[in-house]
Amino acid sequence: MGWTSNDYQHEGYVAEIAPDGRLSGSSTSAGILFHGITGHYQPAGESDPNEEIVPHDLIMSWRGACTCGWQGELWRRVFTPEEADIATRKEYVPLGDAAYVSMEVEDAVQEEWHVHIAPSEAILGVEAAAKEHRQAGHRLDKTVAAAKAAGASWTDIGRAAGISRQAAHERWADK
Structure with missing residues (x-):
C-alpha cells in the first residue's frame, strides 16, 4: 500500500530490503519481488523476467521509499516481541510470517514521507494562490475599464481600489 502526493509527482511506500540492499517493488505469496537477477534467488518467471523472489524470512529491514528516489x-x-520498539525503529x-510491517510502522513511515513531500505540497499552495492572484488582477483590470467607460473618475477608481488617483491612472490609463 502506498501514498500519492497531491501533485502526483511522488508516490511513497514501505520498501522491503533484500539482503543485497535492493528495495522491493511488490510481493507474491512466495516472497518479495526485487528488480534484477542475481542468481541467488528464485526467478519470478515469465510474467516478471527481470525480477526474482526473495523469501520473506530473508527480509531483515525496511525503509520508506519514494518514486523520486x-x-x-x-x-x-x-525476532522477539520484547525487542520491538518504534522509537528505535525495530519491528x-x-x-515464517510475511515480511510486512505493522500498521504502526507503516504510519510512522508515512509521516516521515509527508515531511519529505512537505515542500512540494507547500508549492502547490503558492501556485494556487498565484493563479488566483492573476485571475483577480485580470478581473480588476476589466472592472476598472468598465468603470472608466461608464464615466467614473480616476479619483473614484483609485479610492475603490485602495490606491491614489495618480496610482490608478498610472496603472490603468493605457489598458
Whole structure:
C-alpha cells in the first residue's frame, strides 16, 4: 500500500530490503519481488523476467521509499516481541510470517514521507494562490475599464481600489 502526493509527482511506500540492499517493488505469496537477477534467488518467471523472489524470512529491514528516489531511515527486523520498539525503529515480524510491517510502522513511515513531500505540497499552495492572484488582477483590470467607460473618475477608481488617483491612472490609463 502506498501514498500519492497531491501533485502526483511522488508516490511513497514501505520498501522491503533484500539482503543485497535492493528495495522491493511488490510481493507474491512466495516472497518479495526485487528488480534484477542475481542468481541467488528464485526467478519470478515469465510474467516478471527481470525480477526474482526473495523469501520473506530473508527480509531483515525496511525503509520508506519514494518514486523520486528519496529513501527514509532504516527499520530493522527483530525476532522477539520484547525487542520491538518504534522509537528505535525495530519491528517484530516472526520468521515464517510475511515480511510486512505493522500498521504502526507503516504510519510512522508515512509521516516521515509527508515531511519529505512537505515542500512540494507547500508549492502547490503558492501556485494556487498565484493563479488566483492573476485571475483577480485580470478581473480588476476589466472592472476598472468598465468603470472608466461608464464615466467614473480616476479619483473614484483609485479610492475603490485602495490606491491614489495618480496610482490608478498610472496603472490603468493605457489598458
